Amino acid sequence: MGERAAPVLALMVNACVWGLSWWPFRALQAHGVHALWSTAVIYLAAFAVFILVRPAALPELLRTPGLWLLAGAAGLTNVGFNWAVTIGDVVRIVLLFYLMPAWSVLLAWALLGERPSAAGLGRLLLALAGVAAVLDTGGVGLPWPRALAEWLALGAGFCFALTNVLLRKLSQVTAGSRVLAMFGGGMLMAGGVALAGGLQGAIAPLPRLDGAGWAIALLLAGGFLLANLCLQYGASRLPAHTTALVMLSEVVFASLSSVALGAAELTARTLAGGALILAAAAWSAWPRQERPYSAQ
Template sequence: MASITIPPRAAGICLVAASAAFFSTAGIFTRGTAAAAWVIIFWRGLAAAGFTLAWLAVRGALAAEVRALDRRGWLIAVMGAAGSAAFIPAFKLSSVANVALIYAAAPFAAAALAWLALRERPPARVMLASAAALGGVAVIVSGSLGKGSLAGDGLALFMTLMMAGIMTAYRKWPEVTAAFPNAVSSLLLPVAVLCVPVAEVPAEELPVLVLFGLAFAVASVTLCEGARRLPAAETALLSALETPLAPLLAFLILAERPGPQTMAGGVVILAAVLWSQRPARRRGAPTACR
């Protein structure tokens, strides 16, 4: 039976889109539990690291990935830990929609970092779609002004910068492994917060936090695997799919009703992402968007 080969760009698009879907559940898990932010970070980190290490062991790749961890992998792990440290408190201090829409600025942060570090100029289609996505963000913000928390929004922005850094790092060093640095990233924060009374979590919420760790592990690995196959700005733009998905899940599960501006802005962002993925055409022939 002939094997099916998926083009790297198509695989990258699928992986990053799947990552956005899993990441969009973060607000549901965080706002849906009564545990404090650092308690959530502790249990989610342990669960995510455990699932990732178990997956590597089953694949027989754990020893190889441990040996492959170098300064580049540690840099990615530290950026991931720093982003996570800001991500969960941001949801506690601000709304799901606010955090998700601030993350939509990642294409611009990633494009700037890639320009500085890689001299990689994004295609015109990606830049135009990014501008449209920013317009969608502006529409959402217009309905959220005065309702969010400045501290929460600042933490969300810091998380966005860390994620853009990770995307750019994997574009620069595609040979760096994805899974083990993410496991290290997940373990760094639990070690840092051992002094927090992490055991003080209701028994019924612990399975939810473990499931949160699994979702985060899957989202992180698929994002890093996708980022090595796509330009940094395009990876960030695809990740913006999280922006309309997160408020939608918050509405369906937490009954957080998004306003008309949030819904309209989400449609604009989703349309921009989909349009950016249409293959460019030159003289009737499809070409790769690189």
């Protein structure tokens, strides 16, 4: 137990940083910095520092097309999630993002040829039932997303699931180049969407920050750096299913903080749907030995 305590604590710190990240993004938004610009600048700094530390990763990234797809998926994950938590109900956004176990079943089938087991199909249906409950407003018609933030959260969860599948598919590529691809993707995709939105007049250009704005930006950058270090330390010392289960605590940190600060509202439907989504996520992370699904 003692040997597991430090890695579990490290993963909890990672989950806490991501669960609370909505606040500095919203604080920077109040200073006129859109979440996409914040994301682009943070990942630009991370990309530059990582190249200085691991210069050999850049040539491998440039000559491996699969890493470009990884960069796009990881970048769009950040675009969707970071933008969504600044404009939507944080609890609903985080829960919709955690539909990723359902996406993973479908993507692993399509990209890796892994036919879903009966349990995998069960998790898919459980997660979809949870999403339907979260999106249901009691009105007439199907429970579709009704706001940009909800579409962004669903898209971010899909892209995160795609990121995880691609990481498995690119397991023969060095870890350094995969990390660099993810940093580069966050920089390019967030910056590209922010620039395109600026040209359309939908996103304000990057402003000059005052002292308080710089303090928040440095806090966010430092938090993400700490989170990444904690993730590398914890995930390398614990089984994958344990890592996934501990990371579900991000939902708790995001929910408690956002409700306490008035950035989210808990309803009976949200609680019921969230319970189903988290049950599906926990089920997918639980150690198991499954027989392949067969239609016979």
